Amino acid sequence: MPYETYKLMHVVGLLLLFLGMGGQLLGAGSERGQAPKATAVLHAVGLLAMLVGGFGMMARLGVQWPWPGWLITKLGVWLTIGALPVGVRRQLIPHHLAWLVAAVLGGFAAWLAISKPF
Numbered sequence: 001m002p003y004e005t006y007k008l009m010h011v012v013g014l015l016l017l018f019l020g021m022g023g024q025l026l027g028a029g030s031e032r033g034q035a036p037k038a039t040a041v042l043h044a045v046g047l048l049a050m051l052v053g054g055f056g057m058m059a060r061l062g063v064q065w066p067w068p069g070w071l072i073t074k075l076g077v078w079l080t081i082g083a084l085p086v087g088v089r090r091q092l093i094p095h096h097l098a099w100l101v102a103a104v105l106g107g108f109a110a111w112l113a114i115s116k117p118f
């Protein structure tokens with residue numbers, strides 16, 4: 001598959017991830033304290049599409065081990081954002097703070113991809 005297709009998969013995955021996470025955080029803050037199952041599915045499918053798209057782009061760009069700092073940091077952000085709904089459910093992080101953490105981490109990862117500062 002060409003680089004552009006992997007990039008589209010990566011960006012669509014990002015949209016699904018944040019759609020699902022928004023629903024999860026909204027559910028966590030609701031009276032029921034639970035989100036519809038569909039939001040967890042969106043979150044998981046988004047995470048997976050981002051990963052497949054990301055590794056596909058790495059292959060097309062010829063990125064080899066040791067990976068550059070910006071990429072390793074992005075993987076750390078991806079893991080943290082992936083675990084955020086679980087952290088909220090287990091009350092490790094207040095749900096109102098999780099919104100801010102998700103937005104800041106997402107913006108930071110996009111900046112890393114665009115600027116590749118290290």
Ligand code: HEM
Pocket residue numbers: 010014050051053054055057058061071074075077078081105106107109110113114
């Ligand atoms: C939540 C975490 C992430 C966000 C918000 C994110 C966001 C982005 C964005 C917006 C771009 C396009 C940048 C551009 O147009 O130049 C991009 C590119 C890229 N991302 Fe991610 N990404 C994330 C996680 C990952 C992960 C986990 C991987 C690796 C498996 C990855 C690998 C890449 C690669 C290789 C590129 C292409 C860079 C280039 O063309 O120069 N990203 N990412």
